[in-house]
Amino acid sequence: MxxxxxxxxxxxxxxxxxxxxxxxxxxxxxxxxxxxxxxxxxxxxxxxxxxxxxxxxxxxxxxxANKAAVFNEVYAEVREQQSSHYWAMLDEGLTAGTKDALRSVLDRALAWWEEQAALLPAIHEAMASDLEVASRWKDQLDQLAGELHGYLGQFPEEERDARRLRVQLMVMQLDQLCFRAIVQKVFVIDRDVLLDVVCDLWVDSLQFSRESGTS
CATH class of the missing domain: 1.10.10 (Arc Repressor Mutant, subunit A)
Structure with a gap:
């Protein structure tokens, strides 16, 4: 009709x-x-x-419903902008398994945090003081870490949860470091030096090759 x-x-x-x-x-x-x-x-x-x-x-x-709800939407938009390329890029770098590939990924990750510097204090404050925000952040981190198909696919199934957790912890460490260095400026470190140190930490934790162009 x-x-x-x-x-x-x-x-x-x-x-x-x-x-x-x-x-x-x-x-x-x-x-x-x-x-x-x-x-x-x-x-x-x-x-x-x-x-x-x-x-x-x-x-x-x-x-x-409240301030936390609108903050979650603000933060979701930030994460969406990041996740649209960052986690695919991270998966590619991790799958390559070389220091050079990893450093390139971390360089672009630092650039992203530098772009978001104005909002970082609110993000950290919200996660520390509001369980609703912290829980939403953890859910997003789990979801994004689940996108590391190429990297995790290199390991036996029984090892993948531990490998995923290791990457999550390194991302959390990077988040804290960026906050201290970029926002609070507690660490006044040359950007390239900072990047080299962070890269070395990831290489050691994830047991990557230190040789350029090899896995």
Whole structure:
């Protein structure tokens, strides 16, 4: 049966409303990132976010249950930008099994952290103080580590969980190091020196060849 004019009008109205809802959601997330970058996680408030987004609290709560929920969306977008290429790149470098390949991956990983420097304090603060955020981060880390098909496929099945965990721990260590060196600047180290040291740590932990171009 063909749609009546009334049905088509109702469908068009629903589409417009959905688009408006999505635009508002995006505006809140964008505003939240700005607030978290400027104030950190603990000092940021829902009032700050609604002010920047130019919405009222009722509108905010139509989209998000609390501050942690909107932060998770901000962080998910950051992780999505990273995971779209970083984990595939990491898998390729790990599969190659050489120091040169690994150093190239870590170089690009450091560049990513440098690009996200403004948000890193809020990320670390949120994970330390909010279990909901920390749990979401762990879920994402598990999911992304599960994408290391090429690297993990090189080992017997009974070894893969331990190998995956080893990579996860190295990523967590890199995250902490980037925070201390890039954001807090506790370690004032030449970038190339830092990269060489980190690469050596990964080579030792993952038992890679130190020879260029060999596995």
């Amino acid at each position: 063909p749609s009546s004019p009334a049905d088509e009008s109702t469908g068009a109205l629903k589409s417009v409303r959905e688009e408006q809802r999505l635009m508002t959601w995006r505006r809140i997330v964008k505003a939240a990132r700005r607030v978290f970058e400027e104030h950190g996680y603990g000092q940021a408030s829902i009032g700050d976010i609604t002010k920047v987004a130019r919405v009222n609290r009722a509108t905010f709560y139509l989209h998000f």
